[in-house]
Amino acid sequence: MIPAFFRSMSGRVFLILFIGVIAAAALVLTLAAYTQREMISQIRARHAAERVEQLVLTLEASPAASRGALAEIAQRxxxxxxxxxxxxxxxxxxxxEFAAVLAKTLGASRMITAYERxxxxxxxxxxxxLSDSKRTRCRTVFLTLNDGAEVRMDVAMPADSTLPPFRKDFLPYLLVFVLCVGVLAVLVALMSTRPLRKMAQAAHALGLDIERDPLPENRGPTEVRDAASAFNSMQLRIRNYIQERTHMLAAIAHDLxxxxxxxxxxxxxxxxxxxRDKLIADLSTTQGMVKEGLELARSQDAQEAFELLDVDSLIASLCCDAEEAGMEVTHSSHVGVSIMARPTAxxxxxxxxxxxxxxxGQFAHVAAKRxxxxxxxxxVDGGPGIPDEQMEAVFQPFYRLETSRSREFGGTGLGLTIARNIAEKHRGTLKLRNVRAGGLGLEVSLTLSVV
Incomplete structure (x- = not known):
């Protein structure tokens, strides 16, 4: 399921948003860390300059004999x-830079040299x-007092503080941030791809029912409305084309x-x-083809309304009618379910x-299961079956086998085509399978949805 999600448009939008926000946040955090480090460095430099200034002013205000005692106090x-x-x-x-700060504070006339080491x-x-004494840092300043005495000052610098990305409590905050970004990315991905999903569903439904309701054209942003309008126009053109073709075929078949x-x-x-017998036989074949052509046109027309049908009753009624017509037909159906269907179709x-x-196949046995x-x-019939490589070909219009199920039986080759068209209009499937066991031949399975 997860790989399928990332192959979808929603998954790709999610990845773009998630990775983009995380990368942007990492960049901002890095820049903030460097900025903070720079600010801390400047604050420390000013603080060190103030300490040096205080020491210099204190030493200059004290007699030369007292400067040693002041140095011992500063050591603490x-x-x-x-x-x-x-x-x-x-x-x-x-x-x-630090020497310039000191010169600005103490006066440019002094000889000042500073080092950070x-x-x-x-x-x-x-x-x-610090546990590692080698990391002890300080600023060393060489300067002269107002009486010309040279002095060296080593001022300790504080240890580097841990910046926010490396604090101990950073990981929980990071997890919360990533979770929030992930939820936001999922919501945005689903919202942005919802129109695409609806259009895909509408396109799939259009293949099953050309008479389906059009998409709403007054919802969503402008691009979605334009796409819905174009989709509805396409549906209308396809519907008109099918109706024209169906009516034309029906008119031709009817007029003949x-x-x-x-x-x-x-x-x-x-x-x-x-x-006379030969001519009448040929004419009967032609009339059968015309009739089947008319039935094919009707199978493509989806104007009949859906009704609730009981499967057991429908099968029993059909089999009884077939038996009365002299066909060898049996049935066994006790599923006790109903389906929504177009009764005549x-x-x-x-x-x-x-x-x-x-x-x-000489006989037919009809059964139903849930x-x-x-x-x-x-x-299921008792015939020789159909070669496996021609299982799909027999659904093509006017296709008839030249082997076991040959022209000697007559027919137009439209029966299975009409049956599959009707099955697809009911959002069902029609499949063939060779049984080849117990005197059975071909099994045709019609699968429909239960109410």
């Missing part, structure tokens, strides 16, 4: 002051210490009945008996199946 607060520095800090790049000799701020009847009456006056469908079974929400009506 993460700042080391050295008046006779001999440490080498080569290898570090001067921090000109890390090492074991950096002072440590009071409070929790009168001249054929007159022709039959005149053939009865032919003196040569043998010739469905009777024609089953009669064609029974007629074919008796004509080609399979879930479906009812399957089967008609």
């Amino acid at each position: 607060f993460g700042a080391r002051v050295d008046f006779a520095d001999t440490h080498d800090i080569r290898g570090f790049v001067p921090d000109e 890390e090492g074991l000799d950096c002072p440590v701020r009071p409070g929790p210490t 009945q009168t001249p054929l009847t007159r022709l039959r009456l005149r053939l009865e006056k032919v003196a040569d008996e043998e010739l 469905l009777r024609r469908c089953l009669l064609n199946l029974i007629d074919n079974a008796v004509k080609y 399979e879930g929400d479906k009812v399957v009506v089967s008609v």
Whole structure:
């Protein structure tokens, strides 16, 4: 089910939205993290500059003899002051930006050099210490006091704080965010593809019933309304085309009945008996084809209304009529279900199946069984069956087998075509299967939906 969802339009819209929102959120979060890091760095630089300024002002305001004691006090607060520095800090790049901040605060006349470095000799701020001392960082400043004394100051820098993406409580928030985005993406995907699903359902229903109700044209955005209008126009054109073709075929078949009847009456006056019988036989075949053509036209016309039919009663009635007509027909149906169907059309469908079974297989046995929400009506005969490779070909109009079920039996080749047309109008299926067991030949199964 999940692979099928991601192959659908809804699944693809969901993936685009979900991945797009997650990627956008990740980009925004990354930019925010870098911005926050930059702001924190600037705040720390200003704070360090203020500490250096306070130390410098304090030292300059104190006698030279007291500066050593002040340096020891500053050591306790993460700042080391050295008046006779001999440490080498080569290898570090001067921090000109921090030096400029100090020069602006203390005066540009001072000689100020600043570095940002890390090492074991950096002072440590009071409070929790880092487990890895090599990561101790500080700012080292070389400058001169107002009396010309040179001094070096090492001011401890606070440890880097964990940014929001790496906090311990980040994972729960991330899960909630992803869940919310997923729900939103699913809702948007379903809402955006709903018109497509409705149109697909309408197209499928159109193939089963050309007379179905048109799609509403006053709902949804402009594109959906335009698509619905185009679909309804297409349905109307197809319906008109089918009706014109059906009426034309029905008119031709109907108009041929009168001249054929007159022709039959005149053939009865032919003196040569043998010739008369041959001509009447040919005429009967032609009349049968015309009649079947008319039935084919009617099978494509879906104007008859649906009614509730009892399956058992329908089968019993058809089989009784067939027996009275001299056919060898039996039935066994006790499903006790009803279906919605067009009565005349469905009777024609089953009669064609029974007629074919008796004509080609000597007898017909009609049975019905229920399979879930479906009812399957089967008609079995005692004939030789149909070659497997021609199971679908026999449903084509005017197609007749040249083997066991041959022209010697007569017929027009429209019986199964008409039966399948009627089955499809009822949203059912018609299938053939060779039994080849117990003296049976071909089984025709008509599957319909139960009410």
